[in-house]
Amino acid sequence: MTHSQQPVLTVLREKIAADPDGFAVSLFNRLFGTTPALRDLFPVEMRGLRHTFVQVLDHVLEGIGAEDGHEELIEFLAQLGRDHRKYGVQSDHYWLMYDALMTEFARMLGERWTVQSHETVSHAMMLMTGVMRGAADSADGPAVWHARVVQKFTINRERAVVRVVADGTAARFTAGQYLEVQIPQWPQHWRNLSPATPPNAQGEIEFHVHALPGGQISGSIVRETQPGDVWTFGQQHGLMQVVPGKPVLMVAGGSGLSPLRAILLDMAQRTDCPPTHLFYGTRHPGELYELGVLQQLARTNPWLRVTGVAETTEDPWWIQGSADPHQWGLEIRHGRVGDVAAAYQDWSDRQVLLSGPPSMVFHTQWELRKAGVDAENISHDPLN
Ligand SMILES: Cc1cc2nc3c(=O)[nH]c(=O)nc-3n(C[C@H](O)[C@H](O)[C@H](O)COP(=O)(O)OP(=O)(O)OC[C@H]3O[C@@H](n4cnc5c(N)ncnc54)[C@H](O)[C@@H]3O)c2cc1C
Ligand code: HEM
Structure with missing residues (x-):
């Protein structure tokens, strides 16, 4: 795309940014006006979706006009297209969305909707809808x-x-x-x-x-x-996995243990697992209910070491009566799991997998970075 084609996309971004929700309401009304059956695909309350839709559209308009980064943009759109299969979106729906977008943009641009600007915008919208549609059509297996x-x-x-x-x-x-x-x-x-x-x-x-x-x-x-x-x-x-040959540090907060537990159970079926230390943290000691399973795993897999971490030393009344976590014979420490893990030893030679609520992941990452772990050695899932 040449520089002379960029301004119309920039103009559109500015016009949308002036009233994002108004733009999205008008666009979806147009889409549902032409094909009312499409309304049934969407939930009753659409405010959150409109917000995310406009953010993505802005990202696309910016990305298409940019000099580089097109490969990431294409992969992003392809993933979005594959994700859309679960909503029941069909191939021809993308043409309906293309038409609605083009009509909406023509209305917004008024006299600036020239042959040239039509061509530029059409190219951008063809790319967006085409990549999503193509990736959805060629995805393996059923949608759900x-x-x-x-x-x-x-x-x-x-x-x-x-x-x-x-x-x-x-x-x-x-x-x-x-x-x-x-x-x-x-x-x-x-x-x-x-x-x-x-x-x-x-x-x-x-x-x-x-x-x-x-x-x-x-x-x-x-x-x-x-x-x-x-x-x-x-x-x-998700891309979290253990790369063979390098020792591992895992830090889990609450239900964030799940993907790390799945990886550990998978590793237990293999040979030559690297030394792995798991810190499993919860707010209260009585919430460390997975220590029993982890103790069994550690007993039969000498490459695994487990430390339970509870922020408090006492359980509140609504947890009391749960099993005493000390009964499993595993090490138990107190404090925030990120603080305890980072202060435990030097982890700079480790691949690090983090999983838990966003605040726990941010905090642990911060503490490990301060303790000398390179950012590139740390991986975690998206936080929302
Ligand atoms: C990669 C990934 C994997 C996940 N795996 C699991 C899992 O195995 N088990 C599990 O229980 N949950 C998991 N979650 C979280 C789950 O997807 C939902 O986000 C969470 O259950 C909230 O959904 P909800 O409908 O109950 O809350 P909503 O009704 O959507 O939100 C209720 C309130 O909680 C807040 N909120 C939403 N999400 C979070 C969050 N993650 N942390 C703190 N506050 C939040 C909202 O801002 C809102 O105030 C995972 C999330 C991600 C991103
Ligand atoms: C062509 C460009 C499109 C873009 C950029 C886009 C973008 C988005 C985004 C960002 C979301 C939020 C959730 C998610 O990430 O999956 C979403 C949800 C959704 N989209 Fe699209 N979409 C497009 C086309 C379509 C089409 C053609 C349809 C069907 C007519 C459609 C139907 C839906 C539905 C049903 C949801 C779920 C809403 C919900 O459950 O909240 N989308 N879309």
């Missing part, structure tokens, strides 16, 4: 797969373990990845959950869920999910 809840037990009022069974060939993920999940209590709402077990031929998957205060889906899983519920899964994501 299903698994039935076979067991659920609550750990305490905030935490539950849910076991599901998928058709053995349906489940698509590798240990350490996370999945897009929709539960029957909240149709059309998708959240990410990390399997706590590696894939197996029986299609069994275990999830550990923490109900956030006010959390719609996490609260519903902990309180309402029951055996027989059918969960729907979309794409798998």
Whole structure:
């Protein structure tokens, strides 16, 4: 794209930025006006989606006009297209979106909608919709797969373990990845959950869920999910893995243990695992309920060392009665898991995997960087 073509995309970005939600409302009204059936694909409340949609569109308009970075933009759009399959978006819907966008842009540009600007904008929108459509059309496997809840037990009022069974060939993920999940209590709402077990031929998957205060889906899983519920899964994501040959540091906060637990269980089936130290942190000692499983794993796998970390020394009343974490004979320390891990020893030769709530990941990363660990040695999933 030449420099002379850039200004019209810049003008559009400025016009959208002047009233992002107004632009998105008008665009979606136009889309639903031409094809009312498309409204059913979307949830009733669309404010959050409109906000994200405009952010992505701005990113695309900026990226297409830029000198470089086109490869990342194409990969980003391709992933977005693959992710859209779970919403029931079909190939021809992208043409409808293209038409709606072009009509909306023509209205916004008024007299500036010349043959030249039409060509530039059309090229950009063709690229955006075309890459999404192409990636969706060529993606492997069905858009979604299903698994039935076979067991659920609550750990305490905030935490539950849910076991599901998928058709053995349906489940698509590798240990350490996370999945897009929709539960029957909240149709059309998708959240990410990390399997706590590696894939197996029986299609069994275990999830550990923490109900956030006010959390719609996490609260519903902990309180309402029951055996027989059918969960729907979309794409798998995530790049966390252990590279052979280099010692490992893992730091987990609460339910963030899940992807690291799946990786450890997967490693336990292999030979030549590198020395690995896991710090598993929770707020209260009584929430360290996974120490029993980790102790068994460490006992049979000498390359694994586990330290439990609780921020407090006493449990609040609503946890009291849970198992004493000291019974497993593993080392227990107190403090923030990031502080404890970073101060423990020199980790500069380690590959580091972090998993947990955003505040825990930020804090741990910060402490490890201060303690001399290179940023490039640290990996974690996206935080939301
Ligand atoms: C890669 C990845 C993997 C995940 N794996 C798991 C998992 O295995 N188990 C699990 O329980 N959860 C996991 N989550 C979190 C999960 O996807 C949801 O974000 C979380 O359950 C909140 O959804 P909700 O509908 O209950 O809350 P919402 O109703 O969407 O939000 C309720 C409130 O919680 C706040 N909030 C939303 N997300 C977070 C968050 N992550 N931390 C702190 N506050 C937040 C919101 O701002 C809001 O105030 C994972 C998230 C990511 C990004
Ligand atoms: C062509 C450019 C498009 C862009 C840039 C885009 C962008 C987005 C973004 C950023 C989201 C937020 C969630 C996510 O990341 O998956 C989203 C959700 C969604 N999109 Fe698109 N989209 C496009 C086309 C379409 C089309 C053609 C349809 C169908 C008509 C569609 C239907 C949906 C639906 C149903 C959701 C889910 C809404 C929700 O559950 O909140 N999108 N889109």
